[in-house]
Amino acid sequence: MRYNEKELQALSRQPAEKAAELGMRGPKKGSVVKRRLVKLVVNFLFYFRTDEAEPVGALLLEHCRVTQEEPSGFSISFLEDPERKYHFECCSAEQCQEWMAALRRASYEFMRRSLIFYRNEIQKMTGKDPLEQFGISEEARFQLSGLKA
Amino acid sequence: MKLNERSLAFYATCDTPADNAGFLYKKGGRHAAYHRRWFVLRGNMLFYFEDAASREPVGVIILEGCTVELVEAAEEFAFAVRFAGARARTYVLAAESQAAMEGWVKALSRASFDYLRLVVRELGHRLAAVRAGGPLPPRRPHTLPPRRPRALPPKENGCAVWSSETPAAPSPRPGPEPPPLPPRRRASASNGPLDSASFAQLHEWYGQEVRALRGQWLRSQAQP
Numbered sequence: 001m002r003y004n005e006k007e008l009q010a011l012s013r014q015p016a017e018k019a020a021e022l023g024m025r026g027p028k029k030g031s032v033v034k035r036r037l038v039k040l041v042v043n044f045l046f047y048f049r050t051d052e053a054e055p056v057g058a059l060l061l062e063h064c065r066v067t068q069e070e071p072s073g074f075s076i077s078f079l080e081d082p083e084r085k086y087h088f089e090c091c092s093a094e095q096c097q098e099w100m101a102a103l104r105r106a107s108y109e110f111m112r113r114s115l116i117f118y119r120n121e122i123q124k125m126t127g128k129d130p131l132e133q134f135g136i137s138e139e140a141r142f143q144l145s146g147l148k149a
Numbered sequence: 150m151k152l153n154e155r156s157l158a159f160y161a162t163c164d165t166p167a168d169n170a171g172f173l174y175k176k177g178g179r180h181a182a183y184h185r186r187w188f189v190l191r192g193n194m195l196f197y198f199e200d201a202a203s204r205e206p207v208g209v210i211i212l213e214g215c216t217v218e219l220v221e222a223a224e225e226f227a228f229a230v231r232f233a234g235a236r237a238r239t240y241v242l243a244a245e246s247q248a249a250m251e252g253w254v255k256a257l258s259r260a261s262f263d264y265l266r267l268v269v270r271e272l273g274h275r276l277a278a279v280r281a282g283g284p285l286p287p288r289r290p291h292t293l294p295p296r297r298p299r300a301l302p303p304k305e306n307g308c309a310v311w312s313s314e315t316p317a318a319p320s321p322r323p324g325p326e327p328p329p330l331p332p333r334r335r336a337s338a339s340n341g342p343l344d345s346a347s348f349a350q351l352h353e354w355y356g357q358e359v360r361a362l363r364g365q366w367l368r369s370q371a372q373p
């Protein structure tokens with residue numbers, strides 16, 4: 001699949017929501033743990049060799065599942081293949097919890113659901129649609145029907 | 150750079166309705182021809198397929214940090230997705246009608262995660278302010294300027310002003326009509342992101358509701 005790699009590289013240099021050196025192990029059988037600089041920017045998780053400026057790779061965090069694996073480790077897998085896991089090792093249980101929480105909030109889909117939720121709550125309490133000010137109240141992607149039960 | 154392409158393809162073709170979809174002509178390169186492709190916008194990803202029935206995208210344009218503008222082109226209904234930076238690519242696209250072009254320009258210019266995050270943060274602050282019954286927090290410089298600026302009227306005697314009319318005289322009950330009751334939270338926990346509101350916050354919120362109701366009841370008892 002073609003993609004605009006230059007822009008993705010530029011994105012990896014943007015200020016991160018979260019960044020840390022973690023142990024990382026790829027999903028392939030027999031892969032070993034490597035130290036990587038892991039950086040969360042919008043809905044992408046970039047991972048760098050610790051002394052390099054360009055990322056080794058990126059994970060788009062849509063439709064992903066973040067699971068605790070050990071007290072200080074977690075994994076990321078994707079909807080289409082839940083057994084194919086990217087493993088991460090943190091230096092403490094606390095760091096692990098922080099990363100898991102951040103990653104679960106880091107998807108566009110999560111943001112969208114939050115927006116619909118807030119919009120609905122504000123509308124119920126004030127009788128006014130807060131999105132009108134932004135001129136986006138009619139957009140299909142922000143309608144209540146977008147929230148699954 | 151490695152990318153989880155299989156997951157990307159899955160995201161592109163999943164069942165949920167896309168944010169926008171339709172045929173667009175895409176210019177191959179600076180001096181290349183236009184190719185008709187089926188475009189699907191999902192979140193901040195603009196996927197393009199050979200046609201509407203394809204199972205896998207030909208490619209994707211990641212829409213962070215771009216601007217969308219109309220362009221002068223030989224092709225009718227053309228617009229461009231432009232990225233900043235040296236040697237950055239500009240994608241020239243053309244729709245099949247004026248309405249389609251306008252729809253795409255609108256959708257793409259608001260598609261970034263960054264934009265959505267700003268809106269969500271703003272709404273989160275507003276909801277917290279509304280629940281606390283106080284005035285809106287001051288606007289920060291980086292927030293989006295509203296089209297029609299509105300502000301909640303300030304607190305009167307420590308009580309929230311629920312109606313948008315200016316309150317007549319200072320009194321424990323704001324406005325001529327009684328304030329609407331705050332909505333009851335559903336008994337079953339919602340999956341909303343505010344479930345993490347602390348007990349203290351919830352206690353305070355319900356406490357206000359109880360105080361308001363009690364006040365009303367006392368006044369109704371006092372009338373002959």
